Amino acid sequence: MSVASDSSLTRAAQSLEKEVQEVKATLQTMLEQLQEEEEEEGNELQDDDLMENGTEEEEEEEEVEEEEEEEEEEEDQYFSDSWGI
Numbered sequence: 001m002s003v004a005s006d007s008s009l010t011r012a013a014q015s016l017e018k019e020v021q022e023v024k025a026t027l028q029t030m031l032e033q034l035q036e037e038e039e040e041e042g043n044e045l046q047d048d049d050l051m052e053n054g055t056e057e058e059e060e061e062e063e064v065e066e067e068e069e070e071e072e073e074e075e076d077q078y079f080s081d082s083w084g085i
Helices: 003-083
Strands: none
């Protein structure tokens, strides 16, 4: 090999190394952005889950209250009927 070809290979290798470093930096930046977005989405999902769970608990409480009221009405009706005897 000649000195000229060694020198051009060295420049090509240096150029490729520079491109590789730029690509690595770009990928690292993209990865950090994705991680931030996932973290934000995770927080939003947790908030949504908490809101949904709160709503479900409220609905369950309302159903229990309605059932209790119905039972009380049935009992009241039973006792008021029995007093007429």
